[in-house]
Amino acid sequence: MNTQSITTLLNSIIIPASNRTLGNEKAVSNVTIDNDGIHLDLTFPYPVAHLIEELQQRIDQAITAEFGDTPLFVQVQLAIGKHKVQPGVQTIAGVKNIIAVASGKGGVGKSTTSANLAVALSRMGARVGVLDADIYGPSQPTMLGVAGQEPRQHAGQMIPVMAAGEIQVMSVGFLVDTDQAVIWRGPMVSQALQQLLFQSQWDDVDYLIIDLPPGTGDIQLTLAQKIPVTGAVIVTTPQDVALIDARKAVNMFQKVNIPIFGVLENMSVHICSQCGHTESIFGQDGGKELAATLGVPLLGQLPLTLTVREAMDNGTACILAQQQPEIANLYEQAAWKLVQALADQGKDYSQRFPKIVVE
Structure with missing residues (x-):
């Protein structure tokens, strides 16, 4: 030996x-x-x-x-390193990899997915951050149980709020009255997103999850042009209407050379809380077929359950594993597939090269 x-x-x-x-x-x-x-x-x-x-x-x-x-x-x-992003974008201090969670359509459970992927990654041992980029309808503070808190200020930067003592969270929901409508035009929304990202004091985040709003508008364009995105996760239901919009989100990321790490099919089946009966009320395997078409992993097929909805509304996403270990395990499996796909992405070596200044 x-x-x-x-x-x-x-x-x-x-x-x-x-x-x-x-x-x-x-x-x-x-x-x-x-x-x-x-x-x-x-x-x-x-x-x-x-x-x-x-x-x-x-x-x-x-x-x-x-x-x-x-x-x-x-x-x-x-030894979680930085991976390749779009060329010509400014890096974010304290953040190694940014994962955009998108759907193209509202109501498919994208914010729920973002919160639970973040919790799963944290339980797996990663340092995780969540940026709520849905400026008009921020929901991450509620889901992660930190609604009503405010980020502290230090050296002209905002300190992200800590959820469960482990997940760093930033959201416009910390900065505006949640009962008031945010009536901002596109440039203001884009500026707000950049401020939340670049003016926050992120603390050695391995994976920053960005919960995107529906559509392919100003925030998505800002993300593609100004923010160093490592890759994206597409969330959809099996329903044809949701898949149409999911394909639009995929097309947007492809046009700006942001890789798709996988597809997560949400609300695959409805589980009755009374008898446990399952029913595919939104159709079957739509997300699975989309993943196959794209040649990317199917990260998971998540059920529609009352307990998950209650956990999100009650701000107990961080303890879902204790309440529903079977569901939490599905998110953990999805997060595991996600980090493997991300690890296969080329490394970012830009910081190793000196800047050349011509005077």
């Missing part, structure tokens, strides 16, 4: 809930053999807290089968 043979063995181990191996991901960063056993350092480019227990079991079994019963000590760390 030596470090090379252990490394070779480890490289063949499949990462749970994926078709990737530790070798594919170059995850084995160090192997040491000491008197007390084998010490392993594993480094991943995405959050894996939800997989650690099963991964540890697979490593234990492989080591025991090959080398006998040997004490094993595993240390896991994350």
Whole structure:
């Protein structure tokens, strides 16, 4: 037994809930053999807290089968880097990757998806932020249980409000009276979005989820032209009317060279809270077919349930896993597919090159 043979063995181990191996991901960063056993350092480019227990079991079994019963000590760390964005846009301090959640149509559960993906990513071990870009109808403060709070000011910047002590949240809903209509023209809306992004003091965010409003208007154009977006998630219901608008959102992102990381089909089936009967009231597999057409992952098929709606209205998105572990697990699976797709995106090396100034 030596470090090379252990490394070779480890490289063949499949990462749970994926078709990737530790070798594919170059995850084995160090192997040491000491008197007390084998010490392993594993480094991943995405959050894996939800997989650690099963991964540890697979490593234990492989080591025991090959080398006998040997004490094993595993240390896991994350190295989530910045990935490519559109050329010529200003980066945002404290933010590594921006994921836009879009639908093209209202009422398909995009804000619910944004909130629950953020919670899932945080539970998986990532540092997460949420930007509520729906200037006219901000809902993230309510869903994440921080409505009525205000961001603190520091050095001319706003400090995002913390949801559940872990998720950094910014929304125009913190800054305006929620009972008053926001009557702004397009340029004001675009300026407000940029201020929320660039004038907020984000604290080492691995993934910033931007909850977009419906449509392909001013906010979406600002996002494409001014904001460094790593990629997008498309939310739709199986219904044909929703799919028509979802395709418009897809087309917009394709035109501005923002990759689509996956499609999430919401309200796939309705689950009766009384008897548990399921019914496909909005049709079947529309999102699945859209994902197949685009050649991107189907991140998940989420049911329409009373408990999820209540959790969003009551501001308990952050504790949905305790109330509805089955539903929370579906969001976790979607988030896991999302971060894998993002990790396959090319890295951003722009910060490694010096700026050349001609005088």
